[in-house]
Amino acid sequence: MDHEVTVVAGDLDLLRKRVSAFVRDRVCPRESLLDAGGPTARDLRGRLRAEAREAGLWALPLPSGLGGGGLPLRAYASIAEAEGASDHGPAALGSAPLLDVTMLSRHGSSRVRAEYLRRLVSGGLRTCYAMTEPDAPGTEPLLTTTRAERRSGGGWTVTGRKWFVSNAADADLVTVLARTSGTTGDRDGLSLFLVPTGSPGFRVVRELPVLGATGQYEIDLDHVDVDEDHLVGEPGRALALAGERLQLGRTLRALRWVGQAQRAFDLLCERAVGRQGARGPLADRQLVQQHVFEALLAIRTTRPLVYEAMDLVAEGREAHVEVGLAKTAAARTLQEVADRAVQVFGAAGLGPDTPLPALLRTGRTARILDGPDEQHVSAVARRVLRSPRRPGPAVTPL
Numbered sequence: 001m002d003h004e005v006t007v008v009a010g011d012l013d014l015l016r017k018r019v020s021a022f023v024r025d026r027v028c029p030r031e032s033l034l035d036a037g038g039p040t041a042r043d044l045r046g047r048l049r050a051e052a053r054e055a056g057l058w059a060l061p062l063p064s065g066l067g068g069g070g071l072p073l074r075a076y077a078s079i080a081e082a083e084g085a086s087d088h089g090p091a092a093l094g095s096a097p098l099l100d101v102t103m104l105s106r107h108g109s110s111r112v113r114a115e116y117l118r119r120l121v122s123g124g125l126r127t128c129y130a131m132t133e134p135d136a137p138g139t140e141p142l143l144t145t146t147r148a149e150r151r152s153g154g155g156w157t158v159t160g161r162k163w164f165v166s167n168a169a170d171a172d173l174v175t176v177l178a179r180t181s182g183t184t185g186d187r188d189g190l191s192l193f194l195v196p197t198g199s200p201g202f203r204v205v206r207e208l209p210v211l212g213a214t215g216q217y218e219i220d221l222d223h224v225d226v227d228e229d230h231l232v233g234e235p236g237r238a239l240a241l242a243g244e245r246l247q248l249g250r251t252l253r254a255l256r257w258v259g260q261a262q263r264a265f266d267l268l269c270e271r272a273v274g275r276q277g278a279r280g281p282l283a284d285r286q287l288v289q290q291h292v293f294e295a296l297l298a299i300r301t302t303r304p305l306v307y308e309a310m311d312l313v314a315e316g317r318e319a320h321v322e323v324g325l326a327k328t329a330a331a332r333t334l335q336e337v338a339d340r341a342v343q344v345f346g347a348a349g350l351g352p353d354t355p356l357p358a359l360l361r362t363g364r365t366a367r368i369l370d371g372p373d374e375q376h377v378s379a380v381a382r383r384v385l386r387s388p389r390r391p392g393p394a395v396t397p398l
Contacts, residue, residue: 010304015057016082018055019083021059023082026048040191049123053094058091063105066121068094074311084257084288086260089256094123097127097218098252103244104120126171129174139371142186144184145160146177146179147179155226156175156225157254158178158223158224158226161219161221173195175196176193178191178193187239192231192233193231199224201222202219203219203222208287211364246371247323250327250370251323253366254329255310255330256328258303258333261337263335263359264295268341291340294336299337301324302329308326309326334359335367336364337364338360
């Protein structure tokens with residue numbers, strides 16, 4: 001992306017600490033209200049965004065020419081981890097639209113770029129991404145049944161149903177994967193459309209709570225008219241665009257999951273040191289020490305994988321193996337560390353007084369989101385076995 005700024009190491013470390021403090025002190029204490037959704041959550045999110053702007057922390061990885069911070073992707077990696085300590089951190093700090101801003105900057109029409117990009121960066125517009133269908137999982141996009149037909153007067157008409165669409169109820173725009181030619185199963189003929197959610201025929205069907213958490217929805221598009229210039233990229237080229245988006249999206253998720261795993265680890269350690277039992281603090285017990293060690297080992301071995309993947313994605317290099325490893329490792333690590341923290345907390349770790357139930361839930365769903373573990377295991381293994389040279393480290397160690 002253009003309009004990037006240069007950041008020296010010391011400044012970046014200070015920026016990361018400021019972001020971490022913002023998330024810890026302002027976002028985390030309000031998570032239960034943000035989780036509940038509705039008008040109260042929207043008002044609170046607006047106040048947090050105003051505070052982020054005032055603190056100079058708004059939209060750090062988005063282009064400076066559009067009102068963002070212009071931080072390069074490689075520099076943003078540690079910031080993304082700090083933001084991601086809370087699921088609400090990216091939205092509160094204005095970095096949530098990064099995938100859409102990147103995609104539309106590269107592949108959107110001149111009208112779309114002029115009409116939407118600056119408003120996306122400012123937080124004036126919200127977006128979502130609709131790929132998965134009730135009978136066509138996101139891991140099998142060739143089975144997509146949503147169709148877009150050309151209108152006689154120009155433009156397209158989109159018809160179909162999508163589900164597990166994040167934040168669809170509050171979105172102003174939704175990017176929809178639809179078939180524009182060929183038949184189900186064909187690799188060619190899939191396209192992406194940017195659909196205003198206020199269009200006639202667009203409907204949010206229902207909310208789909210994920211292990212009790214809000215934010216996922218099923219949507220229906222009943223002959224929704226879409227202007228020609230709201231086609232994203234070239235017709236029939238959706239898989240290439242979606243793959244580009246997924247590489248960055250999976251890496252960003254992995255960074256945020258590492259941030260949440262670190263948060264769970266910090267809670268584990270605080271509990272171990274501060275909780276007194278009949279025989280002294282929990283920290284003196286070998287089984288608790290085992291939980292601390294295994295959790296730390298998981299985080300320390302996962303973090304380099306994720307940063308390695310981000311380095312490659314930021315450089316535009318081939319990163320399928322590294323992103324698959326990073327995504328799978330980060331999801332497993334979050335689930336493992338959160339589970340160990342719950343075990344050390346005991347019954348308190350299951351209740352509403354700590355963020356551990358939410359972190360554990362995120363860790364479990366992470367192993368499904370953006371492709372289940374099994375998909376990444378198979379995809380990485382196939383690439384490795386096809387390669388004439390087995391991959392070593394993608395980034396030379398310091």
